[in-house]
Amino acid sequence: MPTSAAFRLLGADATGSRERALALSADDTIALIEGSELRGRGGAGFPLGAKMRATRTAAEVSGDPAYVVANAYDADPASPLSRTLLERSPELVLGGIVIAARAVGAREAWLYLHPEATAARSAAEKAIAAVARHDDGVSVEIALGPGGFMGGEESALLAVLENKRAMARQRPPWPAEQGVRLRPTLVSSAETLAALPLIVRDGPDSFSGSGGSRGTKLVSVTGAVAEPGVYEVSLGTTLGEVVQTAGGVTHALKAIHVGGPTCGILNSTRTGVRYDYEDLKAAGTYMGSGQVRAIAEGTCIVAEAARLFEYLSKETCAICVPCRVGTKRVRGILESISSGLGREDDLKWLGELADHLSDFSLCGFGITSASIVRTTIAEFPDDYRAHIVERRCPEGTCAPSRSRRYETMAQP
Numbered sequence: 328m329p330t331s332a333a334f335r336l337l338g339a340d341a342t343g344s345r346e347r348a349l350a351l352s353a354d355d356t357i358a359l360i361e362g363s364e365l366r367g368r369g370g371a372g373f374p375l376g377a378k379m380r381a382t383r384t385a386a387e388v389s390g391d392p393a394y395v396v397a398n399a400y401d402a403d404p405a406s407p408l409s410r411t412l413l414e415r416s417p418e419l420v421l422g423g424i425v426i427a428a429r430a431v432g433a434r435e436a437w438l439y440l441h442p443e444a445t446a447a448r449s450a451a452e453k454a455i456a457a458v459a460r461h462d463d464g465v466s467v468e469i470a471l472g473p474g475g476f477m478g479g480e481e482s483a484l485l486a487v488l489e490n491k492r493a494m495a496r497q498r499p500p501w502p503a504e505q506g507v508r509l510r511p512t513l514v515s516s517a518e519t520l521a522a523l524p525l526i527v528r529d530g531p532d533s534f535s536g537s538g539g540s541r542g543t544k545l546v547s548v549t550g551a552v553a554e555p556g557v558y559e560v561s562l563g564t565t566l567g568e569v570v571q572t573a574g575g576v577t578h579a580l581k582a583i584h585v586g587g588p589t590c591g592i593l594n595s596t597r598t599g600v601r602y603d604y605e606d607l608k609a610a611g612t613y614m615g616s617g618q619v620r621a622i623a624e625g626t627c628i629v630a631e632a633a634r635l636f637e638y639l640s641k642e643t644c645a646i647c648v649p650c651r652v653g654t655k656r657v658r659g660i661l662e663s664i665s666s667g668l669g670r671e672d673d674l675k676w677l678g679e680l681a682d683h684l685s686d687f688s689l690c691g692f693g694i695t696s697a698s699i700v701r702t703t704i705a706e707f708p709d710d711y712r713a714h715i716v717e718r719r720c721p722e723g724t725c726a727p728s729r730s731r732r733y734e735t736m737a738q739p
């Protein structure tokens with residue numbers, strides 16, 4: 328299993344990183360992070376160094392104070408990556424927050440948690456007390472999100488920190504320019520920030536890997552595997568190896584769902600796809616929440632897609648039409664198909680709705696959800712054909728959830 332011997336987050340010892348960080352200027356720190364090519368682990372993969380530089384520049388130009396928000400919310404309940412990291416290496420997350428805050432010129436920072444993450448919260452409180460004792464000029468507070476999937480979205484969490492409902496914002500302006508209270512704000516995942524103490528102490532070359540995907544990534548391996556749990560793998564590890572990390576499959580594999588509830592499902596023939604930003608995108612899915620779910624033979628993929636869109640149509644923040652309406656329409660069509668009421672042109676409608684979701688949604692929730700439609704139709708055509716043409720579930724598992732087809736006025 329090709330994990331990095333030099334760089335690991337879980338259980339890492341950050342000794343010496345604070346002293347090294349204090350000896351660096353803000354510019355030197357940002358240059359070091361840029362040199363490491365560290366990319367955001369929260370799903371989008373944006374380079375952290377560029378985000379830090381943009382935040383610092385915006386604060387200098389505007390004269391406003393800058394802020395830092397470490398997103399440890401874990402929106403996907405099946406992928407508790409930040410909780411695991413905080414429980415096992417809280418000082419790494421807090422060290423990263425302080426390094427980032429000093430580099431962008433922030434004196435205030437928030438660690439943003441899910442309200443149910445009680446063990447992670449207690450671990451974080453102890454680490455925050457240690458930060459306060461050091462008095463490095465940065466005050467860190469815990470902020471709790473509202474629960475629900477959208478509470479973890481980058482711009483929705485800014486609304487929560489301003490005591491508003493968790494709804495996404497139009498971007499640009501990006502949080503680096505106008506974040507909390509419309510002031511320059513560095514928003515990054517706790518996992519991304521946790522890499523900073525190690526990069527600062529050991530240098531950017533401690534990060535292994537090549538191309539645009541370097542270092543390690545926490546993954547939550549779930550489903551039909553022997554030992555489900557949170558693991559740390561090198562970016563570039565194949566999906567098959569990721570599944571092996573969790574003890575291998577317990578049943579013959581039909582599919583691998585990569586990225587959590589908003590992301591695509593790949594055929595089991597794709598175990599050679601590398602778990603990195605570029606290969607996953609080329610395969611039609613994303614890193615998303617960091618979940619990798621092994622789906623066993625005997626599972627109907629149409630039913631899987633319908634179940635995901637049932638969840639998404641309830642969790643959408645509903646502020647933009649493509650997602651508010653699109654997730655419900657996709658859900659309705661998928662449920663019609665799984666109930667034996669599908670028609671061949673439903674696949675065309677699903678494709679059009681996926682285009683609307685990906686092209687016009689306001690945030691990653693709607694944009695990435697299109698990948699569920701596209702991957703399941705492209706990779707599991709037999710499941711759709713069996714339902715639509717042969718009027719049967721290919722696995723014999725689908726019970727009708729609708730007695731009438733879902734129709735809209737737009738459909739002929």
Ligand code: SF4
Pocket residue numbers: 477494495496642643644645646647648650651688689690691692693694
């Ligand atoms: S894409 Fe969905 S979740 Fe995101 S802003 Fe639009 S309605 Fe809200």
